[in-house]
Each structure stands twice: as C-alpha cells, then as structure tokens.
Amino acid sequence: MHAGLKITAFAAALAATFGTAYGVGMGIDPVVEDPAPARHDSHSEPSPTPEGGGGHGGHEAESAGGLQISEGGYTLDLRTPTVTAGTRSDLRFVIRDSGGRAVTAYQREHEKELHLIVASRDLVTYRHVHPSRAADGTWSIPVELPSAGGYRVFADFTPAKKGAENLTLGADLAASGSYEPQKLPAPNSTAKTDGYEVRIAGGLRSGKASELKLNVSRGGRPVTNLQPYLGAYGHLVALRSGDLAYLHVHPNGEPGDGRTAPGPGISFTATAPSSGTYRLFLDFKHEGEVHTAAFTVRAGAATAPTDAPMDTPAGAPSDEHGDEPGHGH
Incomplete structure (x- = not known):
C-alpha cells in the first residue's frame, strides 16, 4: 500500500465522486443466495453504474434510496459539507420543504424522528447516529471520522405532514487529511x-x-x-x-x-x-x-x-x- 497522500477538503470531495468508480468491482464471490430470476420486479430501476439500481426497505424492490439530495418536495441542506479527519466536529443540517422552509415536525419511526447514517465511500467506516433538533429545525450532532476521503450522509425520516411518506435523502461529505483508500472487505458469513x-x-x-x-x-x-x-x-x-x-x-x-x-x-x-x-x-x-x-x-x-x-x-x-x-x- 502506498503512503497516504495529504489532501485538502476539495480533494476529499473529489474522492467522494471518484470513490464510486473505486467501489464498483471490489465485490467478489457472493456470501449467500442463488442467482436472481432473469426478469426483475417492475419496480427495479436500471442504472448507468455497473451495480444497477437501488431501493429503500420493504419486501418489494423500490426506487433507489439516498441517491438524491431532493425528493418528494424535500431537500437535505447539509450545512457542514467538510470536516477534518480524526477531529471531533459538529455535523449540522436542515431538512427543507418545497418552499425552502426548515421542517420542524416529524413522525417518530423506530423511536426517533430522524435516523442519520454516515458511511465512507469505501464502506469501511459506518456511523448510525441520532442528532438533536433545535427549535428552528437545525439538526446537529458531534462526529469524528477516522479517515480522510469521501463520505455519504443519509437522512432517514418521515415529515409529520398528513400523507407524507418516508424518505431517505443523501448528500456528500468530505473529510480532509491524509488519504489512503481501503479495499472493500471480502464477502463472508x-x-x-x-x-x-x-x-x-x-x-x-x-x-x-x-x-x-x-x-x-x-x-x-x-x-x-x-x-x-x-x-x-x-x-x-x-x-x-x-x-x-x-x-x-x-x-x-x-x-x-x-x-x-x-x-x-x-x-x-x-x-x-x-x-x-x-x-x-x-x-x-x-x-x-x-x-x-x-x-x-x-x-x-x-x-x-x-x-x-x-x-x-x-x-x-x-x-x-x-x-x-x-x-x-
């Protein structure tokens, strides 16, 4: 493994983008399961990436979750797009409605109003946290990411508005510092x-x-x-x-x-x-x-x-x- 390279926050952001190409192809032999049928569920969505479409929860294939920063009239406004690796930082964000207003009312699901997932592009680092919400709708939580590079932040929530559906919105986060990409761990049981x-x-x-x-x-x-x-x-x-x-x-x-x-x-x-x-x-x-x-x-x-x-x-x-x-x- 070559020595780590010192990268700036800008370079880390590039890592978030090009990390996708790195992640694809790292998968090797499967852990469990037989091949899927040739004809997929009608809800499956083709994707230009080698890995295909995505989904969120449930027992049937759905459209990809976490790939969009805006969906269903709601937007994830990440107020802290960059942090320093190895340093404790306050991660702050706001969920905005179609009018740009901060959302301040949510349905509780799995005992929380909102679930926040932070994962590195190489899928080695993972955080599942529950931030605090201020009266103005700003969410915040201290995080410390161990390695520099690109990360993805996922906000999983359901607005309190009548008829609102559960959403998972995603945004890119960059951690600056000494960057050395990691391989996706091999499949295992x-x-x-x-x-x-x-x-x-x-x-x-x-x-x-x-x-x-x-x-x-x-x-x-x-x-x-x-x-x-x-x-x-x-x-x-x-x-x-x-x-x-x-x-x-x-x-x-x-x-x-x-x-x-x-x-x-x-x-x-x-x-x-x-x-x-x-x-x-x-x-x-x-x-x-x-x-x-x-x-x-x-x-x-x-x-x-x-x-x-x-x-x-x-x-x-x-x-x-x-x-x-x-x-x-």
Missing part, C-alpha cells in the same frame, strides 16, 4: 465485533424478497437476552457498493409481540434492487451497549460463502442518544 460473533444465513436476491437470518453469540454461547434497540432486536442497513444506494431493512417481528424471541436469531426480509455487492450493517443491543457487525454480500450470484470469520474494525463508543459518535467501522 461471519463477523466479529466487541467480543461477539454474528453469523449470517440466507441472502439478498435481485428483484425478489428473501429472508436474512443473523445469529448472535459470545464466547461460543448463543445470546438469548438481546435488548430492544430502536423498537426491535436488531436494525439492519444495506448500502450498495459503487453508488451507495440505501436499503433500510426492517426486522420480522418485534419485542413484546409474543412470538419474537430476544435472540440469538434476528430475522429480516429484504429485496435487493439489483445484482451487485452490498455492505450490510447490523446494530444490536446487549447489556446496555449497542454493537455493530458488518458483512459484505453479493446479490444475484451462486458461489457459496467462505467460513472464515471477518473481524469488524473497532469504532468509537456509542449509545442510543443524540451525543453519540456512532458505531464505527
């Missing part, structure tokens, strides 16, 4: 994080719903007392390598429904909007702490997964409140 081991079974299929099952253990023993986090025993986000299309996947079942056990298994249903390589981030809570396990998977291919565990890089400590730096990867 096991991830380790903070002394826990998480195994994934099932897989993503292009244009068709499929089940993802994740099993949490620690010290070789199954974890059977997971705690609710954001209204569930697990929270899963999938980002497509290349354009970072956002797929927010909801779990099957919820705490207190009389049929969903608190571990060791967590089940999700997801639809990949296209074939390609995805990075999956699972947040789960145990003994009062939130942990994040990350996986690289392929959708629409047939090679069996490898069995060697993949260590999840350690990140900053976090909690479920607005002053968290996030779950770092």
Whole structure:
C-alpha cells in the first residue's frame, strides 16, 4: 500500500465522486443466495453504474434510496459539507420543504424522528447516529471520522405532514487529511465485533424478497437476552457498493409481540434492487451497549460463502442518544 497522500477538503470531495468508480468491482464471490430470476420486479430501476439500481426497505424492490439530495418536495441542506479527519466536529443540517422552509415536525419511526447514517465511500467506516433538533429545525450532532476521503450522509425520516411518506435523502461529505483508500472487505458469513460473533444465513436476491437470518453469540454461547434497540432486536442497513444506494431493512417481528424471541436469531426480509455487492450493517443491543457487525454480500450470484470469520474494525463508543459518535467501522 502506498503512503497516504495529504489532501485538502476539495480533494476529499473529489474522492467522494471518484470513490464510486473505486467501489464498483471490489465485490467478489457472493456470501449467500442463488442467482436472481432473469426478469426483475417492475419496480427495479436500471442504472448507468455497473451495480444497477437501488431501493429503500420493504419486501418489494423500490426506487433507489439516498441517491438524491431532493425528493418528494424535500431537500437535505447539509450545512457542514467538510470536516477534518480524526477531529471531533459538529455535523449540522436542515431538512427543507418545497418552499425552502426548515421542517420542524416529524413522525417518530423506530423511536426517533430522524435516523442519520454516515458511511465512507469505501464502506469501511459506518456511523448510525441520532442528532438533536433545535427549535428552528437545525439538526446537529458531534462526529469524528477516522479517515480522510469521501463520505455519504443519509437522512432517514418521515415529515409529520398528513400523507407524507418516508424518505431517505443523501448528500456528500468530505473529510480532509491524509488519504489512503481501503479495499472493500471480502464477502463472508461471519463477523466479529466487541467480543461477539454474528453469523449470517440466507441472502439478498435481485428483484425478489428473501429472508436474512443473523445469529448472535459470545464466547461460543448463543445470546438469548438481546435488548430492544430502536423498537426491535436488531436494525439492519444495506448500502450498495459503487453508488451507495440505501436499503433500510426492517426486522420480522418485534419485542413484546409474543412470538419474537430476544435472540440469538434476528430475522429480516429484504429485496435487493439489483445484482451487485452490498455492505450490510447490523446494530444490536446487549447489556446496555449497542454493537455493530458488518458483512459484505453479493446479490444475484451462486458461489457459496467462505467460513472464515471477518473481524469488524473497532469504532468509537456509542449509545442510543443524540451525543453519540456512532458505531464505527
């Protein structure tokens, strides 16, 4: 690996743009799942990128989430487009309506008015945080990004306006400093994080719903007392390598429904909007702490997964409140 290059915020912004080309092609053998049918769901959208179209949540393919800064009459106004790598900075943004006014009323979903995801273009660094909102509609949260380069910020929210739909808007963020690109971690069926081991079974299929099952253990023993986090025993986000299309996947079942056990298994249903390589981030809570396990998977291919565990890089400590730096990867 060549020595890191000193880059300015402007160069970091360029990294955000050209990082897409870097991310595409990093995917290798798939982790789980058979090839997708030749004919895709009618909601799938073709894309000029090699990785194809994107989607947000649900059991059917939808249009790509997080690829647009404006959608449905709402715009993500990122007031802090640049930060310095390794330095704690206040990330500030506003959601504006079609008239340019700051939105100050939101529906609560998964216990929060807004979920903020920050991911590096190489999908190595990941943060899931919950900022605080001021009375004027300005959201803010301190973050510390470990590496220079291009990042994508995703705001997942639903306005309180009657009939409003859930939206995921995205904007580019640049972190200046010594930049050295990282390779996308290889596909694997096991991830380790903070002394826990998480195994994934099932897989993503292009244009068709499929089940993802994740099993949490620690010290070789199954974890059977997971705690609710954001209204569930697990929270899963999938980002497509290349354009970072956002797929927010909801779990099957919820705490207190009389049929969903608190571990060791967590089940999700997801639809990949296209074939390609995805990075999956699972947040789960145990003994009062939130942990994040990350996986690289392929959708629409047939090679069996490898069995060697993949260590999840350690990140900053976090909690479920607005002053968290996030779950770092």
